[in-house]
Amino acid sequence: MKLLRAPLQIEDIMELSMGDEVLVQGSIYAARDAAHKNMVQSLENGEGLPFDIEGQIIYYVGPCPAPPGKIIGSAGPTTSGRMDTYAHLLIAKGLKAMIGKGPRDQNVIEAMKKYGAVYLATVGGAGAYLARCIKDVETIAYPELGPESLLKMEVQDFPCVVAIDARGNDIYRLEKGAEVADD
Amino acid sequence: MRQIDVKQITQTVKEAVMQANISLPPDIIQALQEASDKESSPSARRFLKIILENTELAVQENMALCQDTGMVVVDVELGQEVIIQGGYLNEAINLGIREGYQQGFFRKSVVNDPFQRINTGDNTPAIVHCNLAEGDKLRITVLPKGAGSENMGQLSMLKPAQGINGVKDFILKVVRDAGGNPCPPIIAGVGVGGNMEKAALLAKRALLRPVNIRNSRNDLARLEEEMLKAVNELGIGPQGMGGNTTALAVNIEVYPTHIASLPVAVNLGCHSTRRVSVEI
Known part of the structure; x- marks a missing residue:
């Protein structure tokens, strides 16, 4: 089991291979559809992002409200494919890892290969379990988006599998006997 | 005639959605457990274990x-000997x-309009399907349906000549197209027959059937097992x-159809297909 903690360097990324089981530790940023739209609009307008994205990890999630006595409600991954339109630009700006569920399109994979980034899959539908791995939550932008606002989270032992590595090996497209790139 | 006050309907729906969102039906938990015991892939076993721990x-x-x-x-299912009192069913x-x-x-997770997309703030409105039934009971079944799986459903108006093989191919196509997106292990709800909207409704209704209960018609039960x-x-x-665990069940429902039609709809449910049914 590999441990992964941001900020990530290109060497950390290249050490990861499709199928590796990892536990994410420390700071990650939570964003889904609307927050991505806002971030990419800011970049296209020549403005900065609400956080320094270099070496960071984004988790595709829109949590439930926190019940009394808890810091967050159920918080499992959403379908990553909806963020495919936005991911390329963020990867080009230094994003090193994305956490979500389900396959990515070829444009995202090409950007991951070009700039060095990984895509981690976690367990869709395991919202209560994954909420327990989240130790702190802070809203850092777009509070008006409610469950879609941009959050900074501190996580501990957040379980993932490397679904697509920086060489473009893709667990979702793995056919029996397919060759795995290792250069 | 039997009178039922809308307050009782509101209370029933409230309790049902609270239970449904927290407590997975026992038939699904059991199926996940059996899948976990049989699964050959280590990553898949790890994920199934987390899914079970999550429940x-x-x-x-x-x-x-x-x-x-x-x-x-x-x-x-509204018994036709029931009179709803004190307000409207949908509002309740x-x-x-x-x-x-x-x-x-x-x-x-509900927005007011497909184009304006402003969150309604209270998860309403619901999608209500109401059918009249015999008797003086009111049965309410709630299914809080996630979009990850819902977005992966498909419908096709096949030609009758394509027959049962066309239906089989379509079911496999929908599941293959969906891939990892609908949070497998899934439940595939399949509606065959009727017309366009009837097939979609049958597919949704198929998801309400427990995963360990096969269609009461033998030929359809065999088809479910084969699929x-x-x-x-x-x-x-x-x-x-x-x-080797992509689905927990394939539930198929059928209805008479037009001489020229063979509608088939596949509505996918995730491993957390949450449903609660209550009779008033």
């Missing part, structure tokens, strides 16, 4: 199983959802990680 944690911690607490599908249902989602700390085997041979596996 226990949600109940212990009184938390939603999944952050996507869905748009609520409400299936109503929506009020129950509003209160349940507030008290349960569930995510509000479950075929779907699991696709190798998509839990969360698309590969493995």
Whole structure:
């Protein structure tokens, strides 16, 4: 089991291979559809992002409200494919890892290969379990988006599998006997 | 005639959505357990173990199983000897959802309009299907349906000449296209026959049947078993990680259709297909 903690360097990324089981530790940023739209609009307008994205990890999630006595409600991954339109630009700006569920399109994979980034899959539908791995939550932008606002989270032992590595090996497209790139 | 006050309907819906979002039906938990015992892929086994642990944690911690607490599908069977008193059925249902989602700390995932997309803030309105039935009872079934799986459904108006093989191919196509997106292990709800909207409704209704109950018609029960085997041979596996558990069940419902038609709809349910049915 590999441990992964941001900020990530290109060497950390290249050490990861499709199928590796990892536990994410420390700071990650939570964003889904609307927050991505806002971030990419800011970049296209020549403005900065609400956080320094270099070496960071984004988790595709829109949590439930926190019940009394808890810091967050159920918080499992959403379908990553909806963020495919936005991911390329963020990867080009230094994003090193994305956490979500389900396959990515070829444009995202090409950007991951070009700039060095990984895509981690976690367990869709395991919202209560994954909420327990989240130790702190802070809203850092777009509070008006409610469950879609941009959050900074501190996580501990957040379980993932490397679904697509920086060489473009893709667990979702793995056919029996397919060759795995290792250069 | 039997009178039922809308307040009772609101209370029933509220309790039903709160239970549904936290407590997974026992038939699904059992199927997940059996899948976990049989799964050959190590990553898939790890994910299934987390999914099973999640079902226990949600109940212990009184938390939603999944952050996507869905748009609520409400299936109503209204006995025709019932008179609803004190208000309107749909308003009573929506009020129950509003209160349940507030008290349960569930995510509000409904927007007011497909283009304006402003969150309604209370997870209403529900999608209500109401059918008249015999007798003086009111049965309400709630299905908080997540969009991850809902978005992966498809419908096709096949030619009658394509027959049962066309239906089999279509089911496999939908599951293959969906891949890891709908949170497998899935339940495939299949509606065959009727017309366009009837097939879609049958597919949704098929998801309400427990995974361990086969269609009462022998030929359809055999078809369900055959398709479950075929779907699991696709190798998509839990969360698309590969493995031999892609689906927990294929539930098929049929209806008479037009001489020129063979409609088929496939509505996918995730491993957290949450449903509660209550009779008033």
